[in-house]
Amino acid sequence: MSNGRKAHWKTSAVSDMTTGSPIRLLLGFAAPLFVGNLFQQLYSAVDTMIAGYNLGDTAVAAIGATSALYSLLVNLAAGLNSGYGIVAAQTYGSKNYPKLRKVAGAMAALNLTVTLVLTVLSLLFLRPLMALMQVPDTLFHDAYLYIGVILGGMVTTIAYNMFAGFIRAMGNSRTPLYFLIISCLTNLSMDVVFIVGLGWGVQGAAAATVIAQGLSAVLAGVYVFRNYKEVLPRREDFFPDWPLMREMTGIGISMAAMYCVVDLGSVVYQRSINALGLYMGDAVITAHTAARRIIGIMMMPLGSISTAYATFVGQNWGAKKTERLKQTLKQVLCMEIGWGVCSCVMVFAAGGTMVHLLTNTTSPDVLQNAVLSLRCHFLCYPALGVLFALRNALQSIGQKMIPVLSSGVELSAKLIAGLWLIPRYGYMVVCLTEPVIWVVCAAFLAGFFLFKKPFDTREEQNDRWGKGLKRRLGT
Secondary structure (H helix, E strand, O other), X not given: OOHHHHHHHHHHOOOOOOOOOHHHHHHHHHHHHHHHHHHHHHHHHHHHHHHHHHHOHHHHHHHHHOHHHHHHHHHHHHHHHHHHHHHHHHHHHOOOHHHHXXXXXXXXXXXXXXXXXXXXXXXXXXXXXXXXXXXXXXXXXXXXXXXXXXXXXXXXXXXXXHHHHHHHHOOOOHHHHHHHHHHHHXXXXXXXXHHHHOOOOHHHHHHHHHHHHHXXXXXXXXXXXXXXXXXXXXXXXXXXXXXXHHHHHHHHXXXXXXXXXXXXXXXXXXXXXXXXXXXXXXXXXXXXXXXXXXXXXXXXXXXXHHHHHHHHHHHHHHOOOHHHHHHHHHHHHHHHHHHHHHHHHHHHHHHHXXXXXXXXXXOHHHHHHHHHHHHHHHOOHHHHHXXXXXXXXXXXXXXXXXXXXXXXXXXXXXHHHHHHHHHHHOHHHHHHHHHHXXXXXXXXXXXXXXXXXXXXXXXXXXXXXXXXXXXXXXX
């Protein structure tokens, strides 16, 4: 490795978050990450808008009827890559570059396996899954065409998440942003060509999404191979290092379980919403789809800050700078809560306009139900920000069970709502279930941080335990 190459790698492609102003580093990392996540959300929003403006409310409902199933499968892969990225960030923080090469090799092998398994199984059992989700007969054909194309191209989504996750673990959040901007513009162009020009309907929207995601994956992959040659796996790094594989698999499964437990509940949740559409009409599904798109877009600042904080925590935990973590936590929580309050104000002021701009709908039922959902959700957005920050921080220091437990609470609540409350009490339960979950889970994690102090070193925890024991013994 030449000195010039080494200097180039360290200054232009990598950001060391173990030194310097924490907030400046976090905001500098989170800002491009936010814009990138926003553009990623625009994949779905653009499909919804062009379908709504050109194909009508039924097309919007067809796209939304299986969105929870797609999220479940994709977030399984995304959760695994988030876990792998935590190991990469910790390894980079400890400056263990030989291990970092092995981490990169393991990421490639594990993602290849996951891609093959998810693609084959999801396509093989797609029709039974859609029937289980009670997709209405009026939407079934279009919904099947849309989700079938998306799942067939799942390799593009997983590949991009793998490359982008590795780049971000190195502290570089700007480069994935550029690829996503190009990809989103490609998606928009392809949507216009396939839907408006060629008349391919919702199947054209799905094809545009897959092509655009494939482009972002290729660009990210080329960047990794050109800029991270020093830490890319060599031939010997592809031989299994079983202790490392167990470490990566453990954290990856923990993150994937956290994501998938939530999304499994969302599948049951979506099933109940589809069932409501059987007797309340497709307007309910359209309203829910529109509200979810807006919730996802407005969630991006919360997710970006918490993702930046996860990388920050991973690197500083690997460098054993625990005091730096404690000092930054309150500032991160203030940023999350601040955006939650601002977004709540925006939704109450212009929620109906947002729904109309997104779908071009003029249906009073769609507008009324979508705005009701938005207002209920955004009242609890500050709690969601707290939940994101604390849960990601725990994962980044290897605390696996508590985040999964909080996700288990969310699964239980969604199962109860989906199987019992929504069929009995209707759409209002759809609007209230997730906000209540956010508040409960945020309070649970805040209590864990307050009493357990997970950022303390082992010596600090032992010292605190000893002092507590002396107080109880009166000595």
